[in-house]
Amino acid sequence: MKISFSNRLFSIILTGLLLIAGLGCKKNHNSQPSNPSSSNRLSDEDSLKYYIYHYMLVTFDDEAMAYFHDSLPLYLWYNQVPISSINPLDDNLYPKAETLLNKIISYPINPETGKPYDRYSFLDRAGSVSDLLQGGVTGDMGFQPVYAYDANNNLHLVVLYVYKNSSAGQQGVQRGWEITAINGNSNISDRNMVINAIYYSSSSSFTFKKPDGTSVTLTIQAMQYVVNPVLFDTVYTLSNGKKVGYFVFNQFIDIFDSANNPTETKNELDAVFQKFQDSAVNDIIVDLRYNGGGSVNTAEYIDNKLAPASAAGKVMYSYVYNDKLTKYASQLQLPSQIFFTSTGSFQLDHLFFIVSRNTVSASELTINNLRPYMDVQLVGDTTYGKPVGFFGWPIYDYDSTGKQQHLADLYSVNFQTKNATGYGDYFNGLVPSKFEYDYVGYNWGDTRDPNLQDVFNFLTTGNYRISAGARLATGAASLRMIPGSLPLKGFQGMVDFKQAQQLRPILMR
Known part of the structure; x- marks a missing residue:
């Protein structure tokens, strides 16, 4: 460059x-x-x-x-x-x-909190974020552990999610499995040992206790694989006959790669939405509780699929740039607004999002864009709070021989987004309609999951249930996630690759 x-x-x-x-x-x-x-x-x-x-x-x-x-x-x-x-x-x-x-x-500084606005900007020296979000490619063991307390406040190490194409996924590891030993060491409370074995080792041995009480020891390797962000999907039929589509979406990988070819993410999303259309669902639940965000392009794609026909041609969201980019936006071909296009795939009674403190940026954008046009409800915990995004800027220089070399990708905050009503200042997060704990002993889609039970109760009675009884459970069902207990591996933010590509030709003249 x-x-x-x-x-x-x-x-x-x-x-x-x-x-x-x-x-x-x-x-x-x-x-x-x-x-x-x-x-x-x-x-x-x-x-x-x-x-x-x-x-x-x-x-x-x-x-x-x-x-x-x-x-x-x-x-x-x-x-x-x-x-x-x-x-x-x-x-x-x-x-x-x-x-x-x-x-x-x-x-x-955010005047409301007295703290810095920007807890988001970062430098990616390896270029791994672009590889993940534009190509869906990453390299690790393919599963995320987390600490959880049971009803007696005993500590457990539990699998939060697994990518099916990874080493862990290929060996059948599931959400809700408990890790009882790593490389023969049963001291799972040793946080450093856990982090080193999972994040910084090429291979480690894990002993898992399954929900049925049986155990298995597996050697899991770090490997390169294509991420499948749709972790689970199904259609429920409730007691009142309502059809409810549910899917878990874990990363906003772009629907097109850098060569403009459809990615596995687009194929998976299309298959899910087609299943929901074929089933004539009345309501949809999108589970974003660990989704750190990703490509703005994918957020727009999902919003167009979920929005009612009446939203077509209307504002999806607006950009807020700094004063200099705003002044010359038209000459730089930076858009001020994005509009809904191909809407009306569904005519939903309600749209639910299951969220948490790990629901970030592109996930929040997806939710905020739809709120002016349909009944959107959140279940879970308050989201992270990141209404800003990046262009994603690669930085190059030249080595001693004159050969261009990549130094890093700069992800500094370049824009904020606001929905059609002008709302976008959710720096402290989006607050749920119904607060619920995350009990990680349940596998995806288990109807005993309190978050799903909350939604089902609302759809059958018109009210959210009182959740106190869930804490009285025993065994795997009582394992309540400890937020922040282990770092969640994955990108957090939203990147607008389209606008970055629009600006870069100016740089290359």
Whole structure:
């Protein structure tokens, strides 16, 4: 990715930064690779820090900045950052690019909470987020554990979910199985041991206790596989004859890959919605309780499928950019609004979402977009609270031979979204219609799951049930998830790849 420094304003900025940083730098940022033998070359780390500062706070494209005679920063809250006081090449203050990024995002403060708005922006050095969201490809053991308490507050380690194409999925591991030993060690309360074995090992042995009381020991390996985000789907027939479609959706992987080919995610979603249409469902339950978000494109696709026919042609959501991008949005071909298109697949009486503190961003966008047009109800816990998203910006420089090399992908907050009524300030999360604990001893679709029971009770009586009795259960049914007890592996946020691709050609001119 080339950056031109022909415009005088930017040359002055760069010269000042280089003087502050000293002349011992190893690489300069000309539009062509520098001479490998030159002493005036920045290190890769300094290059990365410089690009982060430049893209977020100055401009994403120097030629466009020169054309408009104005800065074009990408960061939504750039005007709350004291730009002149930050020298990205100060290795004492910012030894790593992440240190600089964390400093930048500490400045925008939410006046309601007195805390930083931005608990979201991050740097992906491996490019794994793009691989996951655009190609559906990831590499791990394929299951997520979590700690849970039983009715007597005894600690258990339980499988939260499994991807069928992974090593764990191929060996039949299921949600609700209890892990009683790892590599022969039964001290499952050792959190570091659990994290190292699952997240940082190529292979580990796990002893699982199944709901029927039997145990099995399996060796599970970290491997590359294609994620299947639809973990479960079915159609229920309730006592009053209502048909209810239910599916678990665990990641908003894009429905099209980078070559515009349909992904497995699109195929799975299409199969689920076709099943629901064939069954003439009256209501749908979408289980997003561990969905950290992903592609905005997939959120739009699902919303178009679920929205009533009356929503066609109406506003789905609006973008909020910073003042600079807003000023030149039309010239940059940045949209201000997205509209519903092919709606009317269903005429639902109610739409339910099962949610939790791990329901993030693109998941929240999907919910918020539909609220102005239909009866949308939430069951579970308050969502994470992330009404903002990323373009996803790859950062490159050149090595000593002049070969382009990928340094990292920058995910800094670039936009906020609001629904057709103008609501989008859910930084503290979306509050459920009915609060419910997450009992993780139940497998997907088990009608004893209190979250499903809440919905079924509403659909048959018109009211949500009182949930106190669920806590009196014993065995696997009593295992209540401890939120935050273990890190959930997976992306949290929403990425608008379409808008990023729209802007990048300007950068490549």
